Amino acid sequence: xxxxxxxxxxxxxxxxxxxxxxxxPEFGWEPTILTMDARDSEGRLEPELEQLFPRELRVLRSRxxxxxxxxxxxxxxxxxxxxxxxxxxxxxLLRRERLDALFIxxxxxxxxxxxxxxxxEFGIPFVLDYIDPWVGAWGLTVGGGPNSKPxxxxxxxxxxxxxxxxxxxxxxxxxxxxxxxxxxxxxxxNPQVADRPCASIPYGGEIADFDYLRAHPRANVxxxxxxxxxxxxxxxxxxPLGFETLRALLxxxxxxxxxxxxxxAKLRLHFFxxxxxxxxxxxxxxxxxxxxxxxxxxxxxTAHRIDYLDALTVQTQASAILLMGSSxxxxxxxxxxxxxxxxRPILALYHEASSVSQIMRNAGRAPSLRLxxxxxxxxxxxxVGAIAAQLAELIADPRYCTADVNLExxxxxxxxxxxxxxxxxxxxxxxxxxxxxxxxx
Numbered sequence: 001x002x003x004x005x006x007x008x009x010x011x012x013x014x015x016x017x018x019x020x021x022x023x024x025p026e027f028g029w030e031p032t033i034l035t036m037d038a039r040d041s042e043g044r045l046e047p048e049l050e051q052l053f054p055r056e057l058r059v060l061r062s063r064x065x066x067x068x069x070x071x072x073x074x075x076x077x078x079x080x081x082x083x084x085x086x087x088x089x090x091x092x093l094l095r096r097e098r099l100d101a102l103f104i105x106x107x108x109x110x111x112x113x114x115x116x117x118x119x120x121e122f123g124i125p126f127v128l129d130y131i132d133p134w135v136g137a138w139g140l141t142v143g144g145g146p147n148s149k150p151x152x153x154x155x156x157x158x159x160x161x162x163x164x165x166x167x168x169x170x171x172x173x174x175x176x177x178x179x180x181x182x183x184x185x186x187x188x189x190n191p192q193v194a195d196r197p198c199a200s201i202p203y204g205g206e207i208a209d210f211d212y213l214r215a216h217p218r219a220n221v222x223x224x225x226x227x228x229x230x231x232x233x234x235x236x237x238x239x240p241l242g243f244e245t246l247r248a249l250l251x252x253x254x255x256x257x258x259x260x261x262x263x264x265a266k267l268r269l270h271f272f273x274x275x276x277x278x279x280x281x282x283x284x285x286x287x288x289x290x291x292x293x294x295x296x297x298x299x300x301x302t303a304h305r306i307d308y309l310d311a312l313t314v315q316t317q318a319s320a321i322l323l324m325g326s327s328x329x330x331x332x333x334x335x336x337x338x339x340x341x342x343x344r345p346i347l348a349l350y351h352e353a354s355s356v357s358q359i360m361r362n363a364g365r366a367p368s369l370r371l372x373x374x375x376x377x378x379x380x381x382x383x384v385g386a387i388a389a390q391l392a393e394l395i396a397d398p399r400y401c402t403a404d405v406n407l408e409x410x411x412x413x414x415x416x417x418x419x420x421x422x423x424x425x426x427x428x429x430x431x432x433x434x435x436x437x438x439x440x441x
Contacts, residue, residue: 002086004079004108006035006059007049010278010307012236013131014049016105019204019415020422022053027423032099033059034089036082040064043278046307048216052209062089074153079108086111094122100430103422105129109161116171125429129201130177133185134165137328142240166190173429176201176422179355197428200355204415205337209312218313222302223270225317230395231268232347233318235311236335237276238285242326245349246286248380249324250293252387256395257295259388263395267298269322272314273305280304315342319398325350327380336360340410345400347390349383351375359409367397368404 001021005013021031038045040063062085070081093099102124106112112134115126139158145151150158169175169190174197177183187194223231238246249269256264269290275282282303290299306314315321321339323346336356339346345368350356352373360371370390374380411417 001031001103001105002034002090002111002114003105004036004082004111006033007052008038008045008047009041010044010046010049010305012276012305013105013107015203015308016129016131018049018053019206020201020419022057023416023419024423026416027420029423029426031058032093033057034086034093035059035061036078036085037061037063040066040081041078042067042076044305044307046309049308052206052212060089060093062086077108077110079106079110083110083113086114087117090114090118091121094118094124099124101125101127101426103127103129103426105131106134107132109134109164112168113164116168119171125173126171127174127176127425127429128169128172130175130182130186133182135161135185135189137241148240148243169193172196174198174425176425178202181353181355197425199421199425201418201421202355202413203335203337204413204418205341205410206415207341209338210316210341213309213312213316216309218309220313220317221310222272222300222314223268225319229266229268229319230398231270231317231319232322232391232394233270233272233314233320234274234322234324235272235306235314236274238271238274238324239326239328241328242324243285243289244327245324245374245380246289247293248374248384249322249349249387250290250295250299251381251384252391253295253298254293255384255388256391260392263392264298266395267391269295269299270314270318271299271301271303272311273303274301275303276305277303278305312338312342315339315344318342318344320345320347320394322346323348323350323356325354325356327351327376337410337413340405343400343402343405345394345398346370347394348372349374349380349387359413362406363409364405366404367393368400368402370394 001017003017005011007014007018017033021033024031064082064085067076104111104115118124119126139150139154142148143150143154175183176199180200183198271286274285284301284303286301287296287299290296321344347370348360349372352375357373372383372386374383
């Protein structure tokens with residue numbers, strides 16, 4: 001199992017294998033994780049994350065090219081810097097041990113090139129796992145330029161992605177992704193692989209993380225949950241195509257300011273990790289919009305990604321958890337299942353076609369779980385009035401009732417349950433190889 005990100009990295013991607021790998025032995029698979037040596041990371045590290053997976057889990061760490069040198073060539077991607085080390089380690093491992101399958105999670109996308117190469121050299125089946133689309137809106141409608149417009153670098157990145165993806169996926173034996181829409185887009189771009197096994201494997205929720213937090217509580221340094229205000233908290237990157245949803249939320253807050261100032265005075269909107277950068281000083285994305293709309297006084301933005309256990313503390317102490325999607329249909333939230341496990345009220349704003357929308361409906365009802373959706377015709381701004389009404393109700397009565405929530409749905413998306421789905425895919429890609437070897441014998 002290969003990923004450029006793994007604890008003590010505190011990025012969202014670092015939790016993909018942390019949640020999947022520990023449960024695989026329950027389903028007949030022994031995982032070996034290969035990741036980048038933490039000494040070569042550019043991000044902030046959270047050493048306590050290593051307490052959240054079993055000590056017996058086999059984790060190999062290879063060195064990467066130093067970022068201080070690759071940055072001179074405008075290359076900072078962790079997967080690109082770690083590629084040569086990953087290749088060397090994989091070759092050494094496969095020469096001395098019999099491994100049955102290769103599982104590579106992207107992004108970073110550069111390690112995906114290992115799949116075809118190692119499959120050709122060692123005959124090992126190759127599963128590609130998508131956290132985000134390889135070819136998406138980046139470089140087409142959004143990018144790193146002013147106002148999140150495409151710039152030269154993002155356009156070049158897209159052209160490389162368009163060239164690379166079909167050359168890699170042609171060798172893939174099976175696909176997994178955080179949502180079915182993600183791999184369906186892969187099949188639409190590459191119809192020659194549409195018959196390969198596939199599975200939707202969202203980020204699962206790990207109840208043991210909350211058990212650890214209860215045993216090792218942390219102080220909430222961001223707000224006082226007992227000050228009588230309604231603290232609505234959003235954790236995660238604010239994607240370029242998510243600004244429309246953000247504007248609808250802030251416009252609803254503005255409506256409350258004008259129509260129900262007593263309720264507005266109690267509302268506090270908190271945003272954490274909106275920049276997807278790990279170091280303090282990251283550029284703010286929410287506050288400039290809040291100033292423009294006129295509600296900045298109730299908005300607090302911590303643009304850099306906060307530590308995972310701090311994020312869980314925020315979720316368990318929030319008056320309510322805010323989940324926001326984007327105008328992209330494939331979008332799914334990695335924080336959905338931890339948010340459900342936090343057992344706090346949730347306000348979710350998503351595209352109707354997002355998998356989150358249906359899961360939220362199956363998971364429960366108001367007042368504990370509140371869902372508002374939009375679509376390609378009725379955009380997010382059309383929901384401002386409905387959002388304002390939900391905010392008003394939430395501020396007046398931010399209660400959570402376990403009877404409103406179907407815990408069976410939560411268990412269906414536990415880390416153990418989604419790991420079972422992954423094991424099923426691995427079984428499919430390995431069984432033809434086993435049969436062939438038995439016939440050869």
